Amino acid sequence: MKDGVFYGKGVNKVKREYPEIYEALVKLDEAVFTGKVLEYRTQKLVALGITAARSDETATKRQMISGMNEFNITKDEIVDVLRVVLLTAGMPAFNKGMRILDEIEKN
Amino acid sequence: MKDGVFYGKGVNKVKREYPEIYEALVKLDEAVFTGKVLEYRTQKLVALGITAARSDETATKRQMISGMNEFNITKDEIVDVLRVVLLTAGMPAFNKGMRILDEIEKN
Amino acid sequence: MKDGVFYGKGVNKVKREYPEIYEALVKLDEAVFTGKVLEYRTQKLVALGITAARSDETATKRQMISGMNEFNITKDEIVDVLRVVLLTAGMPAFNKGMRILDEIEKN
Amino acid sequence: MKDGVFYGKGVNKVKREYPEIYEALVKLDEAVFTGKVLEYRTQKLVALGITAARSDETATKRQMISGMNEFNITKDEIVDVLRVVLLTAGMPAFNKGMRILDEIEKN
Amino acid sequence: MKDGVFYGKGVNKVKREYPEIYEALVKLDEAVFTGKVLEYRTQKLVALGITAARSDETATKRQMISGMNEFNITKDEIVDVLRVVLLTAGMPAFNKGMRILDEIEKN
Amino acid sequence: MKDGVFYGKGVNKVKREYPEIYEALVKLDEAVFTGKVLEYRTQKLVALGITAARSDETATKRQMISGMNEFNITKDEIVDVLRVVLLTAGMPAFNKGMRILDEIEKN
Numbered sequence: 022m023k024d025g026v027f028y029g030k031g032v033n034k035v036k037r038e039y040p041e042i043y044e045a046l047v048k049l050d051e052a053v054f055t056g057k058v059l060e061y062r063t064q065k066l067v068a069l070g071i072t073a074a075r076s077d078e079t080a081t082k083r084q085m086i087s088g089m090n091e092f093n094i095t096k097d098e099i100v101d102v103l104r105v106v107l108l109t110a111g112m113p114a115f116n117k118g119m120r121i122l123d124e125i126e127k128n
Numbered sequence: 129m130k131d132g133v134f135y136g137k138g139v140n141k142v143k144r145e146y147p148e149i150y151e152a153l154v155k156l157d158e159a160v161f162t163g164k165v166l167e168y169r170t171q172k173l174v175a176l177g178i179t180a181a182r183s184d185e186t187a188t189k190r191q192m193i194s195g196m197n198e199f200n201i202t203k204d205e206i207v208d209v210l211r212v213v214l215l216t217a218g219m220p221a222f223n224k225g226m227r228i229l230d231e232i233e234k235n
Numbered sequence: 236m237k238d239g240v241f242y243g244k245g246v247n248k249v250k251r252e253y254p255e256i257y258e259a260l261v262k263l264d265e266a267v268f269t270g271k272v273l274e275y276r277t278q279k280l281v282a283l284g285i286t287a288a289r290s291d292e293t294a295t296k297r298q299m300i301s302g303m304n305e306f307n308i309t310k311d312e313i314v315d316v317l318r319v320v321l322l323t324a325g326m327p328a329f330n331k332g333m334r335i336l337d338e339i340e341k342n
Numbered sequence: 343m344k345d346g347v348f349y350g351k352g353v354n355k356v357k358r359e360y361p362e363i364y365e366a367l368v369k370l371d372e373a374v375f376t377g378k379v380l381e382y383r384t385q386k387l388v389a390l391g392i393t394a395a396r397s398d399e400t401a402t403k404r405q406m407i408s409g410m411n412e413f414n415i416t417k418d419e420i421v422d423v424l425r426v427v428l429l430t431a432g433m434p435a436f437n438k439g440m441r442i443l444d445e446i447e448k449n
Numbered sequence: 450m451k452d453g454v455f456y457g458k459g460v461n462k463v464k465r466e467y468p469e470i471y472e473a474l475v476k477l478d479e480a481v482f483t484g485k486v487l488e489y490r491t492q493k494l495v496a497l498g499i500t501a502a503r504s505d506e507t508a509t510k511r512q513m514i515s516g517m518n519e520f521n522i523t524k525d526e527i528v529d530v531l532r533v534v535l536l537t538a539g540m541p542a543f544n545k546g547m548r549i550l551d552e553i554e555k556n
Numbered sequence: 557m558k559d560g561v562f563y564g565k566g567v568n569k570v571k572r573e574y575p576e577i578y579e580a581l582v583k584l585d586e587a588v589f590t591g592k593v594l595e596y597r598t599q600k601l602v603a604l605g606i607t608a609a610r611s612d613e614t615a616t617k618r619q620m621i622s623g624m625n626e627f628n629i630t631k632d633e634i635v636d637v638l639r640v641v642l643l644t645a646g647m648p649a650f651n652k653g654m655r656i657l658d659e660i661e662k663n
Binding site: 266268271272273277278280281282284286311314315318319321 | 370371373374375377378379380384385387388390391392393395396416418419421422423425426427428429430431
């Protein structure tokens, strides 16, 4: 778990104040992204799809940014994930995802 | 959109009784799964993650079965998706996914 | 609030064992369905859309049945609500709604 | 589908960059809001209820504004929808809807 | 129901403009928080957990603030609720809760 | 984490086939339910509220049963949690919770 990258500043705070939670998060993160067969990159796309399908603005933005920075996930790959969001979670979630992606691109 | 495989019997009914909805679904399906960069298979894994994260039992089961039948998605790949579900949607959704996978395996 | 029709048997139990909750439900129900401008029937369609969009099987079924019995809401009106569910909540919720409607029709 | 009205600026971007998704959205929109029996206006109220029940702030605001502008849906009709949201989705979603409506009114 | 504290300004507006809804809310609030066995304070922690698990930012913030002000719920008690959110609703909801708590502390 | 009690049979399977996930779950469980200030029992009530608010039938049932068996949580305490569910998540989630509780009682 790369501090300050994937989970943001919040994790540093947890590490300092609630070390036992932090330790569990590290273990959890290892267990999750140590997939036996799928690449970490594919799992990251799944995580992105799940947060976008929920219309959770800040979490979706964070997933997109860390996906782009850490795994060189491209804009078109994210749009391909958002297509699945459109089918499985509907228009409002898709629209929100497209808007967030657009805002990230402009910055 | 392969009738009776991905969307189940429901789609045939829609086709017969509400052809304009059916036509839109076909168009939608084409637009969604005609990803420019990601493989259809990866998009299917994303769809599986989204439905499992929602704890929707019948939809998750359907996604698992069609993923296995149409794309030869393996059990371990599904578990790798469920690891992401555990991290992003919590234990109850993960448990449900594991149980559904187990039931599919036994049949 | 018509006992045993809209809310099912559960309400009778609440009435008997937790009268103060029951009383609040009656008040709530009155306040909700005493819309100043929209008809009760239209509000019922909105309730149906909300439960179907959540993929909640038992609640959706109950809403469909009570809508049909109490307000003569037709099958095609329910399909029109499910079209909105498709757009705003995606394919799995739409499919589930269509399947439930189909099962109700066959009984 | 009226560009820039219902779906906001996002749709224009989709139209330009992902024409095949845009085309599917147009088809979908036609199939959804070409209800056989319910009026488009009633379907719009259902869409409003679904987004408000999910506490999705931006989507709810957009639905309220387009409902008011395109269909002359009144404030009291929206409150009647929010009453159903209160019953089926609870106080926080109702409160959020009332607050958004209030902010729209003041602008 | 303490106006302007728990439900915010919105309730005052409802009281003035839609007295029948307000009355139902008061009844509902009484029935809910007049638990026979659990303390109001414990119920408040449950309410906090439910809103945080949904990643609803404004509702979670409101619950935390009113919990702290009205019931002297401490920061560590809220973190203990967020631990349960981590287990049952996943990392994004937990992160959001921790961030909101952090922002409240700093003000 | 008591095998076969809280998480059901699924955990045994995870332990056998995916030991690294199991280990992470144990760590997570420890970190979550080792609250510094709140009792485990109160955290259990929060977990129950979260799953009931989501209308997840199997997860809610499991939480109720393990709460009753492991912590002697009473029926009336569960109803007090469901009151909060009624307020924060609406009637359908409340009804479902009451029905599940009723079924457990009868067995």
